[in-house]
Amino acid sequence: MADLSSNFIGIKSPNPFWLASAPPTDKQYNVERAFAAGWGGVVWKTLGAEGPPIVNVNGPRYGAIWGADRRLLGLNNIELITDRPLEVNLREIKEVKRKWKDRALVISLMVPCEEDSWKAILKQIEDTEADGVELNFGCPHGMAERGMGSAVGQVPEYIEMVTRWVKQYSRMPCIVKLTPNVTSILPPAMAAKRGGADAVSLINTVKSITNVDLDHFSPFPMIDGKGSHGGYCGPAVKPIALNMVAEIARHQETRGLPISGIGGVTTWRDAAEFMALGAGNVQVCTAAMTYGFKIVQEMISGLSQYLDEKQMSLDSLIGRAVPNFVEWQHLNLNYVTKAQIDQDLCIKCGRCYAACEDTSHQAIAMSPDRVFTVKDEECVACNLCVDVCPVENCITMRELPKGAVDPRTGKVVGDHADWTTHPNNPMAQAAE
Amino acid sequence: MSNSPLTPGIVAGRLSADAIARNFSDHEPAFDRHEARVAADRCYFCHDAPCIAACPTAIDIPLFIRQIATGTPEAAAKTIWSQNILGGICARVCPTETLCEEACVREAAEGKPVEIGRLQRYATDVAMAKGLHPFTRGAPTGKRVAVVGAGPAGLACAHRLAMHGHDVVVFERRPKAGGLNEYGIASYKATGGFAQKEVDWLLSIGGIEIRTGVELGRDVTLAELEAEYDAVFLGIGLAGVNALRATGEDKAGVRNAVDFIAELRQCPDLTTLPIGRDVVVIGGGMTAVDAAVQSKLLGAENVTIVYRRGQEKMSASAYEQEHATSVGVRIICNAMPVAIHGNGAVREVEFAYTEETPEGLKSTGETFRLKADQVFKAIGQTLVGAPEGLAVAGGKLAGPSGKVWVGGDCAAGGEDLTVTAVAEGRDAAEAIHLHLMG
Numbered sequence: 001m002a003d004l005s006s007n008f009i010g011i012k013s014p015n016p017f018w019l020a021s022a023p024p025t026d027k028q029y030n031v032e033r034a035f036a037a038g039w040g041g042v043v044w045k046t047l048g049a050e051g052p053p054i055v056n057v058n059g060p061r062y063g064a065i066w067g068a069d070r071r072l073l074g075l076n077n078i079e080l081i082t083d084r085p086l087e088v089n090l091r092e093i094k095e096v097k098r099k100w101k102d103r104a105l106v107i108s109l110m111v112p113c114e115e116d117s118w119k120a121i122l123k124q125i126e127d128t129e130a131d132g133v134e135l136n137f138g139c140p141h142g143m144a145e146r147g148m149g150s151a152v153g154q155v156p157e158y159i160e161m162v163t164r165w166v167k168q169y170s171r172m173p174c175i176v177k178l179t180p181n182v183t184s185i186l187p188p189a190m191a192a193k194r195g196g197a198d199a200v201s202l203i204n205t206v207k208s209i210t211n212v213d214l215d216h217f218s219p220f221p222m223i224d225g226k227g228s229h230g231g232y233c234g235p236a237v238k239p240i241a242l243n244m245v246a247e248i249a250r251h252q253e254t255r256g257l258p259i260s261g262i263g264g265v266t267t268w269r270d271a272a273e274f275m276a277l278g279a280g281n282v283q284v285c286t287a288a289m290t291y292g293f294k295i296v297q298e299m300i301s302g303l304s305q306y307l308d309e310k311q312m313s314l315d316s317l318i319g320r321a322v323p324n325f326v327e328w329q330h331l332n333l334n335y336v337t338k339a340q341i342d343q344d345l346c347i348k349c350g351r352c353y354a355a356c357e358d359t360s361h362q363a364i365a366m367s368p369d370r371v372f373t374v375k376d377e378e379c380v381a382c383n384l385c386v387d388v389c390p391v392e393n394c395i396t397m398r399e400l401p402k403g404a405v406d407p408r409t410g411k412v413v414g415d416h417a418d419w420t421t422h423p424n425n426p427m428a429q430a431a432e
Numbered sequence: 433m434s435n436s437p438l439t440p441g442i443v444a445g446r447l448s449a450d451a452i453a454r455n456f457s458d459h460e461p462a463f464d465r466h467e468a469r470v471a472a473d474r475c476y477f478c479h480d481a482p483c484i485a486a487c488p489t490a491i492d493i494p495l496f497i498r499q500i501a502t503g504t505p506e507a508a509a510k511t512i513w514s515q516n517i518l519g520g521i522c523a524r525v526c527p528t529e530t531l532c533e534e535a536c537v538r539e540a541a542e543g544k545p546v547e548i549g550r551l552q553r554y555a556t557d558v559a560m561a562k563g564l565h566p567f568t569r570g571a572p573t574g575k576r577v578a579v580v581g582a583g584p585a586g587l588a589c590a591h592r593l594a595m596h597g598h599d600v601v602v603f604e605r606r607p608k609a610g611g612l613n614e615y616g617i618a619s620y621k622a623t624g625g626f627a628q629k630e631v632d633w634l635l636s637i638g639g640i641e642i643r644t645g646v647e648l649g650r651d652v653t654l655a656e657l658e659a660e661y662d663a664v665f666l667g668i669g670l671a672g673v674n675a676l677r678a679t680g681e682d683k684a685g686v687r688n689a690v691d692f693i694a695e696l697r698q699c700p701d702l703t704t705l706p707i708g709r710d711v712v713v714i715g716g717g718m719t720a721v722d723a724a725v726q727s728k729l730l731g732a733e734n735v736t737i738v739y740r741r742g743q744e745k746m747s748a749s750a751y752e753q754e755h756a757t758s759v760g761v762r763i764i765c766n767a768m769p770v771a772i773h774g775n776g777a778v779r780e781v782e783f784a785y786t787e788e789t790p791e792g793l794k795s796t797g798e799t800f801r802l803k804a805d806q807v808f809k810a811i812g813q814t815l816v817g818a819p820e821g822l823a824v825a826g827g828k829l830a831g832p833s834g835k836v837w838v839g840g841d842c843a844a845g846g847e848d849l850t851v852t853a854v855a856e857g858r859d860a861a862e863a864i865h866l867h868l869m870g
Contacts, residue, residue: 068473070466347537350479370482390476391541 002307004300004314006040008281009173009198009258011131013040013104016314017271017299020262020283021045021108021134021177024293026082028092032099037293038300041104043175043201043283044093046081046136049111049121053083054143060221063210063230072290074236076210078221078228080142081110086124093128106175110136110148113158115165122170132173135166135197137188138204140181140231150204153179156191163195175260178202178244180237185244189254200248201260201283203241205231234286238264242277249278249322266295268302275314276321329419336406336413337381337397339363339374345394346372352385352395360384377407437709437733442685442806444706446731452702455729459620460524460550468554472501475546478537483548486535488852489516493532497551509559510566512552517567517591517858518584520560520630521613522851523553524621527718529751531851560633569639570597575868578603578661580648583611584850585667585840587634588857589864594639596865601661602640605647611669611840613850615694618722619702620729647817654819658835663864666822666829667840667857670813670848676714680772681809689713689723689810696726708806711735712781714769715810716746721753723808724761735761736802740768740786740793770799778804815842837864 006016018041019025019034026045034042048054056079065074082089097105107130111117125133136143137153144151152158159176166174176192178185180203192200207229209219219227241263248254261279265271266287274282287295307314341352341364348370356364363378364385374385386395400406400413419425435445447455463471475497483493491512499508512519526532528549536545559566575598579586582604590600608614613627635642646652648668657664673688675681685708699705707730713720716739728735737756739746743765746753757763767783774780781804784795815827822838823830828845831838839856846852 069470347541348478348482349476349537350481351476354479366479370480 002304002312002314004040004304004307006281006314008104008260009132009175011041011104011106011173012102013281014102015040015296015300015303016275016281017296018042018104018106018260018281018283019288020285021136022285022289023079024285024288026084027089028096031092031096031105034288034293034296035096035100035103038296039103039293040281041106041131043106043108043134044089044130046108046110046139047086047089047121047125048081049117050086050124053085054080056080056083057223059223063220063227065210065234065236072286073234074210074232075234075286075289076208076221076230076232077205078141078230081108081136081139090125090128093125093130097129097131104132105130106132106134108134108136108177110139110143113147113152113162118162118165119169122166122172126170126172130172132175132198133166133170134175134177134201135162136177136204137162138177138179138202140179140205140207141229150179150181150207153177153188153204154182156187159188159191160195163192163197167196173198175199175201177204177262179204180240180244180263181207185247186251186254189248189251189257193254193257197257199258199260199280201262202244202248203237203263205233206237206240208232233264234290235264235266235270238266238270242273245274245279246277246322246325249319250325268299268306271299272303272306272317273321275317276319277325278319278322280318332416332418333422334414334417336400336404338376338379338400339381339383339385339395340398341372341374341385342394342396343371345391347391347394348372349390351388351390355384355388379408435731437731440709440805442706442708445703446707446709447703449703452730456620456623456702456726458623459618462557463547463550463554468500468505468551469503471547471551472497474538475501476537482535482537483532483546486531487515488531488846488849488855489522489858490855491515491519491532491552493548496555497546497548500551500555505555505558506562506564506566508551508555509564512555513566515858516851516854517588517634518613518630518850518854519552520556520633521584521622521627522854523549523556524626525613525617526849526851527749527752530749560629565633565636567591567595567637569594569637572599572639573597573869575599575662576601576660577663577665577864577868578657579665579667580657581611581667581669581840581842582606582609582631582642582644583667583669583840583853584613585843585853585857585860586611586665587631588854589665589667589837589839589861590640590857591634591637592858592861593864594637596861596869598639598662598865598868600640602642603646603648603652603657604642604644605650607644609642609644611667611853615697616690616719617697617850618693618726619697620726648819649817654821654836662835662868664836665857665860665864666819666831666836666838666842667853668815668817668842670815670841672814672816673809674812674814676769676772676809676811678769678771680774680778683772683774684777685774685805686772686778686807686809689715689719689808690813692723692808693719693726696730702730705730707732708804709733710803711806711808712802712804713737713808713810714781715739715808715812716741716748716765717810717812718748718752719813720808720810721748721756721761723810725756725759727806727808728759728761732806734803737761737763738767738769738781738783738802739763739765741788742766767800768793768795770795772807773801778807780804781807813841813848818842832860832863835867 004015021043063076139149143149176197261274262283496508496511533545539545711727713724837860840853
């Protein structure tokens with residue numbers, strides 16, 4: 001069994017699976033049960049400033065998108081930061097950390113964008129012996145209207161300023177949690193780095209409306225006939241999160257900045273993908289909220305098996321796919337593939353035909369007896385037929401070898417050549 | 433309860449009322465909303481879907497299933513009924529395993545097709561429970577059409593004619609409309625008086641008059657109908673039953689399976705319906721299975737289906753055969769009846785083993801006997817009462833001819849299935865409409 005022990009910015013945990021700051025981590029009872037189930041660490045649900053706690057709605061807090069059989073694909077929430085008194089949270093955090101020394105315990109924080117507020121809260125948590133802090137610059141609802149959460153995360157200067165205060169007034173490792181509700185994730189990540197952050201974590205939730213009640217004409221979740229936007233998470237946001245993680249991992253200014261990957265991690269495979277694109281560990285919430293704490297056991301066994309099969313250490317998985325994440329202009333235009341249909345596996349549903357004929361390149365032929373074949377002279381290798389085929393590996397992409405003639409273009413498959421040198425590109429660099 | 437499965441002879445009340453009620457309850461319970469959505473989600477929405485081609489009425493199956501999946505079973509029902517106005521009963525009695533579900537690509541992929549029949553039932557049940565009848569009678573054309581036979585073919589024809597605005601009179605020899613839906617299918621496939629409910633629902637379009645107790649040839653002639661109506665549709669079914677051609681066929685206890693099934697369907701209290709202790713059913717089709725299974729469900733101790741050819745030739749589907757054996761019916765193949773023994777009443781049936789030869793099916797000479805106090809003959813129905821002057825081909829009516837159209841089991845072409853009858857009745861109505869208005 002592969003060694004999954006993780007050291008993320010000096011914070012050690014027996015595995016790289018942490019529970020993200022969210023309802024599952026809002027009290028000692030939950031966190032201890034999560035640790036008992038096997039979670040490597042938690043980020044305690046966001047604490048606010050001392051004083052009267054915030055108040056949550058008393059109607060539904062979540063909206064959802066389902067697949068068949070009500071499989072939860074996406075979840076949206078309008079819950080705010082912890083609504084429990086600060087002193088209760090601090091007492092419990094200290095107690096948990098004392099009992100679970102081998103687990104990571106990071107405290108998520110969100111206080112007003114004033115130096116004194118941050119100075120005060122940092123002093124208050126010092127005594128808990130928590131392993132680090134995560135600055136919640138991400139929540140897109142409720143707190144943002146009060147000048148916190150994503151309202152900070154959307155302004156790089158604020159990110160840098162607050163991060164600097166935190167590093168100034170605390171010795172704890174500092175993770176800056178980023179909001180995806182920005183045009184580019186890079187300026188916020190760069191700002192965090194400039195401010196002295198030890199790491200960034202991303203993504204926080206995506207501003208969203210999951211659905212509309214068509215009887216009451218209100219967005220969901222509906223509170224007394226009205227709805228507000230919420231933060232979207234779960235498997236549906238994973239592609240967005242992967243891209244943002246990878247952008248930070250490859251950019252020259254942010255390369256090397258540790259990343260805690262968040263966004264729809266549901267299985268060991270999702271975790272491995274985040275880590276391959278540069279995440280040093282992952283944080284999970286929706287999967288636990290859907291299935292309970294026990295899911296971490298599948299993540300642990302799956303990632304171990306994968307690393308064993310690859311004979312790879314956890315460290316060497318991290319960032320392994322980053323060099324292959326390139327800009328479009330560097331993709332090889334002389335890489336030519338054609339779809340091919342395995343007639344033995346084909347069940348003759350005709351979805352590839354409908355997709356190609358109606359919406360792509362009319363490159364699949366259908367015979368009267370429902371035999372589907374690819375027309376190489378039309379196939380642009382778009383892959384849509386593969387994606388809509390219900391049978392795994394029935395349609396695959398076949399690479400044309402160098403020297404072969406592409407029946408569609410009549411051109412010989414040559415060496416690597418991308419857009420930077422293509423004659424159709426007015427900006428092409430002249431061949432030397 | 434004085435009788436049991438072991439009581440000799442043909443007696444009633446072999447099982448308790450509770451057991452009978454349980455045995456004859458819904459054979460395949462209806463989907464609830466969630467089950468329907470999950471089942472619907474399995475549909476791949478195939479291009480030019482094979483299931484549509486496999487349905488004699490060509491229902492747009494992927495469309496109606498998608499309508500269920502998106503929470504609009506009412507729209508799904510309309511999609512179904514547009515092609516098959518008896519979609520409710522067909523959902524219950526169609527041998528889907530040899531039609532749409534056999535063609536389903538997921539049958540090819542996994543041996544587990546989309547449950548099209550049950551989904552069709554869900555949609556039609558939901559819409560009927562809401563009292564929806566999404567078709568209206570067309571503007572009156574002043575044309576009058578006679579339909580003979582209120583079975584699936586006749587009813588489908590009548591409804592489509594009413595949609596086109598023609599006045600329809602349906603003549604039915606039996607006391608109730610519905611044909612084999614009412615008299616000929618196993619009770620557990622259409623519980624709760626569904627066949628009559630569906631007839632009432634179908635007639636709610638208006639413009640259709642049903643005259644029961646009127647038999648063609650006895651009470652009215654085809655010539656009279658042709659003289660009085662603008663067109664005539666004959667959907668008279670197959671009222672005759674083939675003879676065994678075995679000695680002793682006239683002994684007491686030997687009966688047509690279709691008569692037994694009809695009596696059972698009309699029996700208000702199945703604890704009063706007599707059944708033998710040792711029942712032998714001769715035949716290999718759906719009628720044989722329905723008679724055998726229901727004999728067992730009434731409490732017969734031993735029920736045996738004997739079919740003269742190999743099992744693969746049985747016209748009852750594999751699913752039906754499995755159902756029969758699952759309730760305890762024994763199936764013997766490659767044996768034909770040669771004599772029915774008994775002193776007045778049947779006591780044993782003697783069979784000879786058969787073999788296929790180039791000259792046809794032949795006895796091997798080896799015989800065996802089965803104990804029997806009741807024998808049901810289910811070796812096929814025949815056309816009787818065909819009006820003079822109509823062409824008969826292969827024992828069936830060949831139409832159309834002049835102003836007479838034919839459809840359903842009595843008509844040549846197509847399998848003898850409810851769904852085929854509906855298709856033929858519907859298509860005849862379209863042809864009649866074209867003829868009348870063309």
